[in-house]
Amino acid sequence: MFQILTPSGALNQESPLEVEMIRRLYRAMVFARTYDRKGTALQKQGRLATYAPFEGQEAAQVGSAAALDPDDWMAATYRDGAAMWMQGYPLELLLAGRTGDERGGSPPVHVPVLPPSITVGGHMVHAVGLGWAAKLRGESRIAITYFGDGATSEGDFHEAMNFAAVFSVPCVFFCQNNGWAISLPREEQTRSETIAQKAIAYGMPGVQIDGNDLLAVYQTTKEAIERARGGEGPTLIEAVTYRLGPHTTADDPGRYRAEGLTEEWRRRDPLERVRLFLSEREVWSQSWQQQIEKEAAEEVDLAIERAEGMSPLGPGEIFDAMFESLPPHLARQRAEATQQ
Amino acid sequence: MTVRNIAQAINDALDLALAKDSDVVVMGEDVGRTGGVFRVTDGLRDRYGADRVIDSPVAESGIVGVGFGMAVGGLKPVLELQFMGFSYPAYDQVVNHVARIRNRSRHRFSAPLVIRIPYGGGIGAAEHHSESMEAIYTHVPGLKVVVPATPYDAKGMLLAAIEDPDPVIFLEPIRLYRAVKEEVPEGWLTQPLGEARVEREGEDVTLITWGAMTKETREAAVLLEENGISAEVIDLRSLVPLDIETLTESVQRTGRAVIVHEAPRTGGFGAEVAALLQENCLFDLAAPIRRVTGWDTVFPLKRSEHHYLPGAARIAAAATQVMEV
Ligand SMILES: Cc1ncc(C[n+]2csc(CCOP(=O)(O)OP(=O)(O)O)c2C)c(N)n1
Numbered sequence: 001m002f003q004i005l006t007p008s009g010a011l012n013q014e015s016p017l018e019v020e021m022i023r024r025l026y027r028a029m030v031f032a033r034t035y036d037r038k039g040t041a042l043q044k045q046g047r048l049a050t051y052a053p054f055e056g057q058e059a060a061q062v063g064s065a066a067a068l069d070p071d072d073w074m075a076a077t078y079r080d081g082a083a084m085w086m087q088g089y090p091l092e093l094l095l096a097g098r099t100g101d102e103r104g105g106s107p108p109v110h111v112p113v114l115p116p117s118i119t120v121g122g123h124m125v126h127a128v129g130l131g132w133a134a135k136l137r138g139e140s141r142i143a144i145t146y147f148g149d150g151a152t153s154e155g156d157f158h159e160a161m162n163f164a165a166v167f168s169v170p171c172v173f174f175c176q177n178n179g180w181a182i183s184l185p186r187e188e189q190t191r192s193e194t195i196a197q198k199a200i201a202y203g204m205p206g207v208q209i210d211g212n213d214l215l216a217v218y219q220t221t222k223e224a225i226e227r228a229r230g231g232e233g234p235t236l237i238e239a240v241t242y243r244l245g246p247h248t249t250a251d252d253p254g255r256y257r258a259e260g261l262t263e264e265w266r267r268r269d270p271l272e273r274v275r276l277f278l279s280e281r282e283v284w285s286q287s288w289q290q291q292i293e294k295e296a297a298e299e300v301d302l303a304i305e306r307a308e309g310m311s312p313l314g315p316g317e318i319f320d321a322m323f324e325s326l327p328p329h330l331a332r333q334r335a336e337a338t339q340q
Numbered sequence: 341m342t343v344r345n346i347a348q349a350i351n352d353a354l355d356l357a358l359a360k361d362s363d364v365v366v367m368g369e370d371v372g373r374t375g376g377v378f379r380v381t382d383g384l385r386d387r388y389g390a391d392r393v394i395d396s397p398v399a400e401s402g403i404v405g406v407g408f409g410m411a412v413g414g415l416k417p418v419l420e421l422q423f424m425g426f427s428y429p430a431y432d433q434v435v436n437h438v439a440r441i442r443n444r445s446r447h448r449f450s451a452p453l454v455i456r457i458p459y460g461g462g463i464g465a466a467e468h469h470s471e472s473m474e475a476i477y478t479h480v481p482g483l484k485v486v487v488p489a490t491p492y493d494a495k496g497m498l499l500a501a502i503e504d505p506d507p508v509i510f511l512e513p514i515r516l517y518r519a520v521k522e523e524v525p526e527g528w529l530t531q532p533l534g535e536a537r538v539e540r541e542g543e544d545v546t547l548i549t550w551g552a553m554t555k556e557t558r559e560a561a562v563l564l565e566e567n568g569i570s571a572e573v574i575d576l577r578s579l580v581p582l583d584i585e586t587l588t589e590s591v592q593r594t595g596r597a598v599i600v601h602e603a604p605r606t607g608g609f610g611a612e613v614a615a616l617l618q619e620n621c622l623f624d625l626a627a628p629i630r631r632v633t634g635w636d637t638v639f640p641l642k643r644s645e646h647h648y649l650p651g652a653a654r655i656a657a658a659a660t661q662v663m664e665v
Contacts, residue, residue: 078466118467154400256373312644313643315644
C-alpha cells in the first residue's frame with residue numbers, strides 16, 4: 001500500500017508538495033472536520049435531515065481534490081462534502097441540501113460539481129460521460145468520481161469502469177474504502193483482496209494507497225489526473241481509510257462493529273500525522289491551531305446561518321423546476337396547490 | 341395476543357416463516373447484523389444464522405436476480421430492497437424475469453418470492469427515500485402488489501405472500517412502521533391477498549385509499565362527519581389483485597367516490613380504480629369521481645414535503661365538493 005507520510009509524521013520518500021501547500025491543506029482538513037462535526041450536531045438538534053459524516057476521511061477527500069484543476073468535473077456522494085467544497089461547492093449550499101432544500105443542489109455556474117449522489121453507484125457512469133464529453137469537445141478537463149467500497153458491488157460500477165476503459169475516457173475513479181457499507185464490512189462486500197485489483201480486469205491501472213495520508217493521496221491522484229489529461233485513459237484509486245463515525249446520524253454502529261477497531265483507526269487520524277509533520281518543521285503552533293479552528297467555526301456558522309435563512313420554497317415552487325417551462329397539466333396542478 | 345406495531349408484526353411473520361420452513365431465506369442490504377435500516381429484521385440473524393438471514397452486497401439487481409434463481413431453485417426468498425427509490429436497479433429483473441418466468445415456461449418454472457419494499461414520504465428523508473411508485477409495479481403483468489396499513493394486515497398478508505405460489509411485491513409504508521399499534525394474534529395467520537378492508541362504514545361518499553394515506557383519509561372522514569357528511573373509508577390493501585366487488589358495492593350505495601393516494605397523479609393507481617368504477621357503476625354515480633393525490637413533481641425534500649403530501653383537509657375539501665354536485 002502506497003504511503004508517503006507515516007502516522008508518526010515521518011516521510012517515506014520526498015514530499016510531492018511544498019511545506020506551505022501542506023500547511024494550507026492541513027487548514028482545509030481542519031475546516032472540513034469542523035464542518036462535519038457541526039453537521040452531526042445540527043442534525044441532532046433537528047436542524048438538518050439525516051447527515052452522513054466523513055470524519056476520518058478528510059485526507060482522502062482534501063488531498064485528491066487538491067490535485068484537480070478548477071474546471072475539472074466532479075461527481076461525488078452524500079459523504080463527500082469536503083471534496084465538493086474543495087472544488088468550489090459553497091458550504092452554505094451543501095448545508096442547504098442537508099436541511100432538505102432543493103436549492104442546495106444548484107451550485108454557481110462556474111462550479112463543475114454535480115449535486116451529491118444519494119443513490120449508491122449511479123453517478124460513477126455520469127462521471128464517465130462528463131469526461132468523455134470533455135474529450136469529444138476538445139476540452140482539457142477531466143472528471144473525477146468518488147464512491148465507497150459498497151458501490152463497487154453495484155452493476156453501475158462495472159459499466160462505468162468498462163466504458164471508461166474501452167473509450168479511454170479521461171476519468172479518475174476514486175474509491176474511499178472506509179471499511180464499511182452501512183453494516184457490511186469490506187471483506188463481505190467483495191472477495192477481491194483489494195479493490196484496486198479490480199482495475200486489472202477492465203484494462204486500466206489500479207492503485208491502493210493509504211487514504212489517511214494526505215501526501216500519498218495527493219500524489220497518486222495527481223498522476224492519475226495527468227494520465228487522464230494526457231489521453232492515457234482512466235485510473236482506479238483505492239484510498240484505504242475508515243469511517244470513524246456512524247453511517248449516518250440514523251445509524252448505530254454499536255450494532256455491528258467493535259469500538260476497539262474504531263479506536264485503532266483513531267490512532268491513524270489523517271489530520272494528526274500532518275500536524276506532527278508541520279510541528280516538526282516548526283510551522284505549526286497551538287495558537288495557529290486555535291486560530292484556524294476559530295476561523296473554520298465562524299465560516300461554517302455563517303454558512304449555516306445563510307442556509308437556514310433561505311426562505312422556504314412555497315407550494316408553487318415545487319413545480320417550477322420540473323421542466324424548462326410548465327406544461328399545462330402541471331400549471332393546473334400548480335394552481336390547485338397554491339389556492340389551498 | 342401481543343400489541344405490535346407494523347415493523348414488529350412483519351418481524352413476527354418473518355420469524356414464524358423462517359421457523360416453519362427451512363426453504364425460507366431473508367436477503368437484503370443490512371438485514372442481518374444490524375436488523376435492517378428500519379430494524380424490521382432485528383434478531384433474525386441471531387436466531388436463524390447468516391446463511392438464512394443474508395447480508396447482501398450493495399447490489400439491488402443482484403438481490404432480485406439471485407433471489408429469482410433461488411426461488412426457481414426451490415427456496416422461498418423474502419427479499420428486502422432498502423427503499424423504493426433504490427428498487428429501480430432491480431426493475432429489469434422484476435419485469436423481465438420475476439414476473440414472466442411462469443408464462444415463459446408455461447408453468448414449468450415459477451418464482452415464488454416476496455420483495456419487501458419500504459415506501460412513501462413524510463419523514464423528512466433524503467432524496468429517493470420518499471417514493472410512492474406502486475404504479476410501476478401494478479402495471480407489470482405477472483406480479484401481485486400489496487400494501488398493508490395495519491399490524492394485523494402486515495403480518496397476515498406477509499405470511500400469505502410467502503405462501504403464495506407467485507411473486508408478490510410487498511410495500512411497507514415507512515411513515516406507519518411505528519405509528520400504528522394493535523393487538524395481533526400469536527402464531528401463523530394469513531390474510532388472503534385480494535380483499536379490500538372497509539375501514540369505516542358510511543353512507544354519503546366512499547373514500548378509497550391504501551398504505552400510509554389511510555391515516556389522513558381516516559382523519560378526513562372525521563372532519564367530514566363534523567360537517568354532517570358520512571364517509572365510508574376503504575383500504576384497498578391489495579392493489580393487484582384488486583377487490584373490485586367491495587368497491588363497486590360501496591360506490592353503488594354512496595353514489596360518490598374520492599380516491600386518495602400519495603403517488604403522483606398522472607398514471608397513478610387511482611386512475612385504474614376510477615376507470616374500473618366507471619365501468620362498473622357509472623349510472624350509480626351522482627358526481628364525477630375525484631382524485632386527491634401527490635402532484636406530478638419529484639417528491640420534495642424535508643422543507644417542502646408538506647406542500648406535496650395530501651392532508652386530511654385536502655381530502656375533506658374534495659369530498660365536500662363531490663357532495664355539492
Ligand atoms: C442504489 C442504492 N442502494 C442502496 C442505498 C442505501 N445505502 C445508502 S449508503 C449505502 C452503503 C454504501 O456504502 P459505500 O458505497 O461503501 O459508501 P459509504 O456510505 O461507506 O461512504 C447504502 C446501502 C442507496 N443509497 N442507493
